[in-house]
Amino acid sequence: MTDEELYNVNFFKPKSGHAKANTKLILILATIWAVGVFGFQILLMITTEPTPEPAYAMFEDSWAVISENPDAPMEVKREFAHSLLFVLGKNIAVSDAEKAILKEALSTTVYSMLPGEEAAVMTAQPAEAAYAAAKDVLQLKDDGFDKIKADLIPFSLVQVSSAELSPEVSNKLPGIMSLYLIHNRSGLTDTTFLGFPFHYWYTAQFLLILFVILCLIYAVTTDRMNKKHAFVETT
Structure with a gap:
């Protein structure tokens, strides 16, 4: 074999034994890396299942009653309103159109829960009186998660004049x-591993470690191939 053929390093058309071995090694290591990255993503997709938050069970139970009976018990309406506040609390993610639906549903529910003349505070643009009435009727406390929901009230009530949800809502x-x-x-x-969610640890740390290991394997293996094929690098 001529020197030109020996030192041919064309990756796509290797001619020498050294070049062919090098191409094979690169393909093997690239395949391992691809399986490590994309295989994990595929595994995640296969094992993924829709999982509702506890607030969704609260919504489902209360909605099943309210959608059939606008005069549902107060406790049912209260749970319904609390579930709405859970979603309104995801402020950044929720679109303006969706917020409008949620706010109308919450305000209508509060209106239906207020007795007699007290409901009048919801027929005008809600103000402090409406906020206080809503917090009271929803039994929101001043501590824990209730305080967060109570803080959402001023931003979540709109003017309503009916105790029934609109068809659109x-x-x-x-x-x-x-x-x-x-x-x-x-x-x-x-699952957690080393204090991190497993998927986070895998993508943030393990794949980096795997990449370094593959680089080391390539370096060591190419040194051995160079000696085997008498491939000498000159400066």
């Missing part, structure tokens, strides 16, 4: 609630 609300309260989860995302 009734039609769109279930889809909005499922969109924000049901998430895809997998055992790979729920």
Whole structure:
């Protein structure tokens, strides 16, 4: 074999034994890397299942009653309103159109819960009186997660004058609630490893370690191939 053929390093058309071995090694290592990256993503997709938040169960139970009976018990309406606040709390993710549906549903529910003349505070643009009445009727406390929901009230009430949900709200609300309260989860995302969710550790640390290991394997193996094929680098 001539020197030109020996030192031919064309990756796509290797001619020498050294070049062919080098190409084979690169393809093997690239395949391992691809399996490590994309195989894990595929595994995540296979093992993923829709998992509802606890608030979604609260919504489903209360919605099943309220959608059939506008005069549902107060406790049912209260749970319904609390589930709406859970989604309204995801402020950045929720679109303006979806917020409008949620706010109308919450305000209508609060209106239906207020007795007699107290409901009048909801027929005008809600102000401090409406906020206080809503917090009271929803039994929101001043500590824990209730305080967060109470802080949302001033931004979540709109003017309403009916105790019944509009057809638009009734039609769109279930889809909005499922969109924000049901998430895809997998055992790979729920499992922790070294204090991190497994999927995070795998992508943030393991794949970097794997890449370094593959580089070391390539370096050591090419040194051995160079000696085997008498491939000498000159300066």
